[in-house]
Amino acid sequence: MLMALAGQPNAGKSTVFNMLTGARQHVANYPGVTVEKKVGHFKLNGHSVELVDLPGTYSLTSYSMEERVARDVLLNGSPAVVINVADASNLKRHLHLTFQLMEMGVPLVIALNMMDVAEERNQRIDHELLARKLGVAVAPLVGRKNTGKTGLLAAMIQAAGESLNAPLRLDYGPLEQSIFVLEKALGDIPDLNLPHRWLALKLLEADENVKDKISEFGDPGKEILALAQELSASFQKATEETADRWIEKRRYETAEAIAKECVHAPDEGGPTFSDKVDRIICHRILGYPILFGVLYLMYYLSIELGYELTNYTWPALAWVRETAASALPAEGFVSDPMLRSLILWLVDSINALLNYIPIFLILFVYIAFLEDLGYMPRMAFLLDAFFRRYGLHGQSTLPLVLGGVYVGGCAVPGVMACRAVPDERARLATILVVPMMNCLAKVPLYILLIGVYFAAYKGQAMFFIATITILMALTTAKLLNLSVLRDKETAPFIMEMPPYHSPTVSGVLRRGVERVWIYVKKITTVVAAVSVILFVLMQFPGLSSEQKANMDARAQKAQTAFMRAAQKTPLGEAVNSPEKIDQLFDFESRYKSARMGVTDQSKADGIDADFQEENANFFAILKPGKDKQAKTVSRAFKKLRRARLTLRLEAKNEIINRSILGGLGKWLEPVTQYAGFTWRVNVALLSALAAKENTVATLGALYQPVDSGDEDSPKQDSALESRMARQEAGFTPLHALALMLFMALYPPCMAATMVVKVQAGSWKWMLFSLVYMTALGSVVAFLIFSGGSLLGLTGLEAMAWFYAAAVAAVIVTGLIRPKHAET
Amino acid sequence: MTRWIRRWRGGRGPQERMEAPSAEGLRAASRLSNLDVGQEAEVFGIDAGRKARCRLASLGLIPGSRLRVVANCRYGPMLLSLGETRLMVERGVAAKVLVRQ
Ligand SMILES: Nc1nc2c(ncn2[C@@H]2O[C@H](COP(=O)(O)OP(=O)(O)OP(=O)(O)O)[C@@H](O)[C@H]2O)c(=O)[nH]1
Ligand SMILES: [Mg+2]
Numbered sequence: 001m002l003m004a005l006a007g008q009p010n011a012g013k014s015t016v017f018n019m020l021t022g023a024r025q026h027v028a029n030y031p032g033v034t035v036e037k038k039v040g041h042f043k044l045n046g047h048s049v050e051l052v053d054l055p056g057t058y059s060l061t062s063y064s065m066e067e068r069v070a071r072d073v074l075l076n077g078s079p080a081v082v083i084n085v086a087d088a089s090n091l092k093r094h095l096h097l098t099f100q101l102m103e104m105g106v107p108l109v110i111a112l113n114m115m116d117v118a119e120e121r122n123q124r125i126d127h128e129l130l131a132r133k134l135g136v137a138v139a140p141l142v143g144r145k146n147t148g149k150t151g152l153l154a155a156m157i158q159a160a161g162e163s164l165n166a167p168l169r170l171d172y173g174p175l176e177q178s179i180f181v182l183e184k185a186l187g188d189i190p191d192l193n194l195p196h197r198w199l200a201l202k203l204l205e206a207d208e209n210v211k212d213k214i215s216e217f218g219d220p221g222k223e224i225l226a227l228a229q230e231l232s233a234s235f236q237k238a239t240e241e242t243a244d245r246w247i248e249k250r251r252y253e254t255a256e257a258i259a260k261e262c263v264h265a266p267d268e269g270g271p272t273f274s275d276k277v278d279r280i281i282c283h284r285i286l287g288y289p290i291l292f293g294v295l296y297l298m299y300y301l302s303i304e305l306g307y308e309l310t311n312y313t314w315p316a317l318a319w320v321r322e323t324a325a326s327a328l329p330a331e332g333f334v335s336d337p338m339l340r341s342l343i344l345w346l347v348d349s350i351n352a353l354l355n356y357i358p359i360f361l362i363l364f365v366y367i368a369f370l371e372d373l374g375y376m377p378r379m380a381f382l383l384d385a386f387f388r389r390y391g392l393h394g395q396s397t398l399p400l401v402l403g404g405v406y407v408g409g410c411a412v413p414g415v416m417a418c419r420a421v422p423d424e425r426a427r428l429a430t431i432l433v434v435p436m437m438n439c440l441a442k443v444p445l446y447i448l449l450i451g452v453y454f455a456a457y458k459g460q461a462m463f464f465i466a467t468i469t470i471l472m473a474l475t476t477a478k479l480l481n482l483s484v485l486r487d488k489e490t491a492p493f494i495m496e497m498p499p500y501h502s503p504t505v506s507g508v509l510r511r512g513v514e515r516v517w518i519y520v521k522k523i524t525t526v527v528a529a530v531s532v533i534l535f536v537l538m539q540f541p542g543l544s545s546e547q548k549a550n551m552d553a554r555a556q557k558a559q560t561a562f563m564r565a566a567q568k569t570p571l572g573e574a575v576n577s578p579e580k581i582d583q584l585f586d587f588e589s590r591y592k593s594a595r596m597g598v599t600d601q602s603k604a605d606g607i608d609a610d611f612q613e614e615n616a617n618f619f620a621i622l623k624p625g626k627d628k629q630a631k632t633v634s635r636a637f638k639k640l641r642r643a644r645l646t647l648r649l650e651a652k653n654e655i656i657n658r659s660i661l662g663g664l665g666k667w668l669e670p671v672t673q674y675a676g677f678t679w680r681v682n683v684a685l686l687s688a689l690a691a692k693e694n695t696v697a698t699l700g701a702l703y704q705p706v707d708s709g710d711e712d713s714p715k716q717d718s719a720l721e722s723r724m725a726r727q728e729a730g731f732t733p734l735h736a737l738a739l740m741l742f743m744a745l746y747p748p749c750m751a752a753t754m755v756v757k758v759q760a761g762s763w764k765w766m767l768f769s770l771v772y773m774t775a776l777g778s779v780v781a782f783l784i785f786s787g788g789s790l791l792g793l794t795g796l797e798a799m800a801w802f803y804a805a806a807v808a809a810v811i812v813t814g815l816i817r818p819k820h821a822e823t
Numbered sequence: 824m825t826r827w828i829r830r831w832r833g834g835r836g837p838q839e840r841m842e843a844p845s846a847e848g849l850r851a852a853s854r855l856s857n858l859d860v861g862q863e864a865e866v867f868g869i870d871a872g873r874k875a876r877c878r879l880a881s882l883g884l885i886p887g888s889r890l891r892v893v894a895n896c897r898y899g900p901m902l903l904s905l906g907e908t909r910l911m912v913e914r915g916v917a918a919k920v921l922v923r924q
Binding site: 058059061063064089090092093096097245248249252271274275278279282283284287377380381382383384385386388394491492493494495496497498499 | 860871873874875877878879880881882883885886887888891893894895896897898899900902904906907908909910911912913914915916
């Protein structure tokens with residue numbers, strides 16, 4: 001059995017849907033949250049019911065997508081019951097839709113939601129009288145608190161049974177005659193299983209969809225269309241009012257009359273609490289500092305505080321890695337077992353993203369709070385004028401903020417938030433530019449490059465990269481609007497402003513956690529799959545047998561040297577075979593991780609005692625103390641360690657060099673050199689396709705430290721900054737600038753790309769977003785590098801010129817006024 | 824230069840008056856976009872396109888309805904109060920709504 005939830009936006013349909021089916025549909029205090037029909041199931045009186053949550057519609061014309069979706073389900077799905085969710089505190093306007101549903105002849109039940117809000121406003125609603133007036137069952141409800149559910153279920157069961165409904169028939173006065181004539185004419189067409197009165201009204205309103213449908217019936221259909229046109233023309237002549245306006249007016253008059261009788265309210269009209277608040281929040285001057293404060297607080301809480309929190313959560317992730325590492329087959333001398341490398345690679349990739357959980361949790365909770373409060377539509381109100389100039393929309397604000405307008409966002413929630421933008425053209429433009437924002441994962445690369453090549457101008461360079469992206473996004477959005485998006489549907493910005501609701505702690509927390517959970521599920525699966533592919537691409541085919549033999553020989557030589565040195569001491573027995581040496585390295589790494597972060601002296605002593613007990617000889621080599629002979633072995637071990645490290649890094653480097661991805665990077669070099677990218681940079685950028693976090697990690701693997709051996713940090717003797725500077729001697733700030741801008745305009749990562757596909761609704765747009773961003777990024781990088789070199793600009797000069805050009809582009813494109821489709 | 828500035832602002836500043844009223848009784852008429860915060864008025868005509876008109880109508884803004892301006896973003900949208908409904912309307916559309924006080 002099919003049932004549908006219909007009603008005006010923000011009436012609480014999804015709340016009722018969740019209440020009935022136990023689902024977790026997105027609910028928020030702004031109109032237009034649900035944009036596609038959503039299906040759920042539940043049991044009603046022993047029957048299983050399929051319940052459809054429809055997008056909210058103010059009316060049932062065919063002008064907007066939501067209205068068409070809703071109308072299609074209502075007419076063609078032939079639901080057994082339609083539950084019309086109406087806002088009791090704004091009954092008059094919600095009845096407007098109710099009348100249209102009644103005219104469509106669907107079996108109706110009215111869920112009179114938000115009774116608590118009505119009560120708060122001192123409105124007393126006589127729902128029994130309302131039911132009698134409308135001829136339809138009415139169930140009062142407070143969806144958010146689950147009260148009134150039994151009444152609603154009872155009404156639904158009744159409506160699903162034999163229909164006792166005798167719904168009110170609206171009287172259209174002087175138009176009734178025309179309606180009657182059309183109804184009769186429609187009666188002559190066979191197989192027309194739509195309510196005739198509704199069709200007649202739609203024909204008089206000149207509804208395009210219905211006209212198309214009728215004209216399918218050949219000549220009789222055409223005759224009816226001609227008749228309808230004639231009738232509405234003569235109506236207009238007689239009354240000086242067009243038929244569609246008259247219909248609208250009659251509906252309002254009837255709604256007003258019914259509302260007057262059923263709602264007893266103290267005289268309304270004065271400014272409400274929300275109005276008084278909006279005088280300030282939506283003030284044309286004061287509104288902006290407040291908006292800035294709200295956004296700043298969001299950054300502060302999620303990025304700053306969230307990062308702080310990751311210090312506490314990271315040990316848990318590190319522990320997972322440690323546990324995995326100790327459970328896996330131990331390290332080899334030169335290369336590790338495949339299983340070990342693969343699993344650790346996987347864990348590292350997933351950990352990199354899981355590390356952001358505290359940030360996302362705070363972000364999502366904060367957003368859920370703003371959503372329930374009702375600040376989102378206010379934000380749209382304040383920014384609409386500015387964004388419209390660039391073909392975006394007031395409601396593009398949230399996606400851009402989430403994507404990282406300043407620094408540190410994520411394109412995935414950003415693109416997901418685009419669904420709230422009602423204007424199709426602006427929605428696509430927003431989806432296409434959000435990935436340009438500076439997501440959290442791009443930031444490490446910026447920091448790295450600025451640290452090396454713009455060290456003297458860190459502040460300016462950071463400001464440049466933080467603000468250049470929004471400038472480019474505005475220009476791009478406008479250009480997309482003027483080109484590929486030119487023919488897309490636009491919608492005038494006419495939006496309901498919902499009153500403020502006070503958010504509940506549990507509701508906000510629950511939604512925040514839910515969204516984090518969705519993020520974790522989606523991202524870990526995508527990242528897990530992609531990182532395995534990346535692993536294969538960067539590891540195969542591996543070393544050639546010659547290289548392998550050569551390295552093994554060198555390893556053996558180093559091992560023999562060490563064993564010979566140890567042989568002369570009593571400790572020699574403990575390390576007289578390569579296997580024992582591997583054990584020693586394993587012992588050392590376990591000891592290091594056990595001691596990591598332990599500052600308490602007695603605890604440290606305890607750990608020392610444990611390890612000493614496990615293997616006194618190994619411990620003596622690691623901590624020789626004053627023992628002369630142990631010191632000799634320890635020194636030899638240090639040498640061995642250095643040799644091993646060099647070999648391992650060389651092997652890693654060689655493997656990447658010979659790998660498929662490395663080959664691709666080299667193959668691209670002849671082209672990318674004009675943008676200043678070497679093959680190593682290419683490899684890093686290719687790996688970033690999976691997740692941007694990979695860029696710096698891959699560079700770290702590519703620019704291997706050449707000499708090492710420092711006691712305290714044997715693994716990373718010098719920072720990546722200095723390694724890169726040393727190994728890419730020809731690299732200049734101009735190279736770095738080209739790379740940074742390319743990174744900013746780089747195609748969205750895998751996860752974001754999938755979201756783009758989902759939100760834009762087609763593979764075509766997904767591909768387009770990949771292609772245009774790559775093209776744009778390449779052109780910019782090429783201009784900066786080749787153009788800059790040609791003109792002999794320094795990196796800083798190129799930066800200044802590029803910034804000036806971007807500002808100019810924003811001003812110029814802002815002045816272009818597109819020919820608006822008539823609103 | 825001033826022309827450029829006006830263009831930048833969208834060219835539909837509050838200074839713009841509507842063309843001569845068609846009927847004699849409409850002297851007090853003006854465009855909705857000219858109202859200030861707190862002012863009340865009655866709608867008597869909407870000469871916007873069909874799509875915008877339908878949307879306004881389904882939200883309750885039709886000839887005969889009374890409204891009050893809650894906030895006015897000067898070059899951006901307006902926030903209106905119509906009975907229990909609060910409505911944001913972009914300036915371009917507001918300029919096509921004729922009201923009298
Ligand atoms: N005070 C109060 N708030 C409610 C009630 N029911 C729902 N809400 C809130 O009203 C807002 C809108 O609810 P939704 O369920 O998202 O409304 P919707 O009809 O699905 O909206 P769209 O999908 O945009 O058409 C949310 O903030 C809900 O928490 C109620 O009975 N009382
Ligand atoms: Mg919904």
